[in-house]
Amino acid sequence: MLISFTKNTRPISLCKTLKSWGLFLLLLSASCINAASCDFDKLGNLARSRYGEEAYKSISELNQLVRQLKQASDIEKLTQINNFFNRKMRFVDDIELWNKVDYWATPLESIGVQGGDCEDFSIAKYIFLKVANVANDKLRLTYVRAVLYKQDIKTVRGHMVLSYYATPQSEPLILDNLIPNIMPASARTDLSPVFSFNDKGLWVGNSNASSSSQASLSRWRDVLARIKADGIE
C-alpha cells in the first residue's frame, strides 16, 4: 500500500522539481545578462589535463574566491581578484613564455604557466571580474604609456592596465601588475592613457565569432574566442 502510494506521488514531485529548476535557471540567466559565466568544472579539468595539479588547484581557489565574492562590494572584488592574479602570475615577456613577439593568453593559459605580460594580467582580471559580477560597462582595458625607472634610467614603454569606472564620469581605479595595489588614476603619474576598450562593441547582438574564420579575427576577438572555448562566456 505504501509502495504504491509512493509510486503515485513520485511523478508529481519530479515534475515540481523540474518546474522549480526551470524557473531557477530562467532567473539565473536573466540576472547574468551583463555578467560572464564560468564553467569552473570544465576549466578545472582543462587546467589539470593541460598543466597539472597545481593549475587545477589554482582554478579551484579561484572558484572559491569568486563564490565568496558573490555578495561583496565592487571594491572588494577588485582587490581580491587583483591580488589573486598578481600572486599567481609572474611577469614574463611573451617571447620567453610563448616564443612569440606578442601573444594574448587566456586566463587559463596564464594560470597554467603561472605568468604573463601586462595584457595577460589585464585580460585575466577583466574576465574574472566579469565572472564575479562586475558590470562590463565599468571595466576598460586601457593602453597606457608607462614611464619606468630601470636602474634609475628612465624608459618609456607601452603597457596595459585594467581601469574600473565606478560611474561613467568618475575617475578610474587602476589594476596593474607593476604596482600591485589598486590606485586611482590620478595617483598613477607614471601612466598616461592612450585608448581603452572592452568587449562591448564586439559581442553585441549576434556574437557570431564562430562564423568568421580564425584568420580574420583581431587579436582581441581571437583571445575572447579562445576564452569562450575554455568555458567562460
Place this chain on the structure above:
Amino acid sequence: MSLIKQLWLAILLVLLLATGGSFVLSTLSSKNYLAQQLQIKNSDNATSIAVSMSQMPKDPTTIDLLLSAEFDSGHYRYIGLRDPNGKVISERVNANSQTKAPMWFVKLIPIKVQPGIADIQDGWKQYGSIKLESDANFVIDKLWHATLLIAIWALAIGVVSCYLSGQILKRILKPLKEVVQQAKAIGESRFITIKEPKTKEFRAVVVAMNSLSNRIKKTVNEEAIRLDALQFQTNFDQISGLMNHDYFAKNINGSIGRTEYFNEGNLIISRLINLAEIDQKLGFVETNVLIKRIGNILEQLCKNNTSFICGRLGGLDFAVFCKKPMDAYAFGNQIKSELEKINRMEHTLLTAQFLHVCSKVKKEDNAALLFDLIHQAFDTSTNNNENSLHVINQNLMADYQNNDRTKWLRLLTSALDYKRIRLEQYPVISQTGALLHYESPVRLQLMPDGKWFTAGEFISWATQLKLMNRLDELVLETAVNMLESGSQPIGLNISASAICNPHFLETTTNIIKNNQYLAHRLYFEVPEQGVFDHLVEFRNFCSQLKALGCKVGVEHVGFRIGRLGELHDMGLDYLKIDVSVIRDIDSNQANQALLRGLCMIAHSIGVMAIAEGVQTADELEVLKQIGVDGMTGAGVRM
C-alpha cells in the same frame, strides 16, 4: 510515360536542383561574405575613429570636424558620438543613399550588420562612445549585380546542359529504339534479327530476341525442308522429279476450278514410245538417267513459263498443262521441240522417240476426261514410229483471233473508262464459320449491259495491251469504295508483275493513305510462285502495305514448301494452301500430314493457314480437325 520522357524529367529536375541550388548558395555565401566585410569595416572604423579622438583636443569644433571629415569622405549611413550617459554629442545620418536593387530583393536577402562601437578617452576620463553604421546600399547593389550575373550564367549553363543531355540521351537511347522495334516486330510475328548494340543491357535483350528469331527461323526451315521431302515422296515421280499422275491431275483440276481466272488452256501428253527398246539397250540405270533428263528439260520449261505445269503420268507418258489460252499447234510444237533436245544430249545412236497429242482444255473439262481423250487418240493413231504431233479439239483459238487486238483494246478501254467493273465476293471463313474476308476476283462488263467477263477471259488481253496498271488501280479504287460503303474485308489478288512495278506500289500506297481507316479491311494476296521469284520486291511490298495497316498473304502455297522459311520475318497475315494439297484431303493421309506440317509452320511464324478450293463437307470436316484457320472454295458458304 515513355522512358525518354521520364529520363528527361529526371535530368531537368537534377539540372534545376544543381543550378538553382548553386545559384541560391552562391548568392547566400556572397551575402554572408559581404556582410562580414561590412561588419569588420564597422568595428575597425569605429575603433580607429575612437583611437584618433582619444588623442585629440576635445573641443566641439574639432570633434565635429573630424566626424564630418570621416562621414563625408566615407561610406556611412550613420555616425553618432554619445557621452558616457548616452546623450548625443554629435551625429550624422545619410538619408539620400539608395539602392539599385528592387525592393523585393532587399527584403528577401536582408543584410544585417551590427554597428561598430568604440570608447573614446579624455585622459583617464571617459569622453563618450562612437557608434557607426556603414552604408549597406553599395553592398546590396553589388550583391544584386552579382546575383543577376549568376542567374544569367546559371540559365546559360542550364540551357547548354539541357542541349548536351538531349544529345547524350539521344545517343544512349538510339539502340533502344531499334530494340523496341525488334520487340514489336516479334510481337507481330516478324522474326527479324538486328545488329547487337554496344550497350550491355540492350545487347542482352537483342541477343535473346535474335536467338529467338533464329530458333524460329531454324525450326521453320527444318520443317519446311522435311515437308518438301514428304511432298516429293507422295506427289512426285521419284525418277523424273516431275509431278505424279494424281498430283498433276489435281493441279489441272485446281486450275480449271478457279473459274474466275481460268478460261481456256492446253494439255499435251508426250509418249516415249521406244522406252522398252531403250531400257533393253541401255539398261535400267542409264534409262533412269535419261528419264531424269527429260524431267529436267520440262521443269526448266515450266520455270521459264509460269503458266505451265508438267508431270509424268506413267512409265511412258510425260505431260505439260498450260492454264492460259494459247494456240494448240504453237503449244504442241514448243513442247515437241523442247523434248527433241534430249536427243542432242545423248551420245548413243539411239534416239528417244516421242508421240505427242495435244488438246485444248475448256472450263467444263476435268483431268480424268482429258487423259482418257488423249489416250484414245494415242490408241487410234496410225503412225507410232516417228515424232509426230496430233492436235484434237483445236478450234477455239479462231474465236480469239476474230476478236482482234483493236477490238479488245476498244472494249477494255471503254469498260475501264466507264468503270464497268465489279468485284465478286467469295467468302473465306474461319473454323467457327465467321467471315475472315471475301475473295474478290474482278469482273468487267466489256459491252454496256452485256455479259460480265471473268478475269480469266480478259486478263491475257489486258496484259498484252498494257492495261494492267489501269485495271489494278481501278480494282483498288472499287475495293476502297466498297469498303467505304460498309463492305466486309476484301481480299485482292496481286500478280507478280504488279509487285515488281514501282508505279503500282506508289499508286496503291497513295490510295490507301487517303483512306487510312479502311486499311485494316484490305487484304492483298500474291501467288506463291510470284513471291519466291521476286522475293526482294515482295518483301518491300509487304513492309510498305503492312506499315499502312493492310493485311498481306500468300496464295496457292504448296509448290515451294521448302522455301517457306524465308517468309519468317515478313509479318505475313496468312498463307492460302493450294487446292492441289486440299483436294480429297479427307481420303489422302499423305496430304493430311503435309497440311499439318504447313499449319505448324504457319502458326510458328504467327500466320493463319487457309485452305483453298474446298468442295465437300468431308473435306471441311477433316480440315477443321487438322487445324486449318480458314477455308474458302465452292464448298464454303456463309
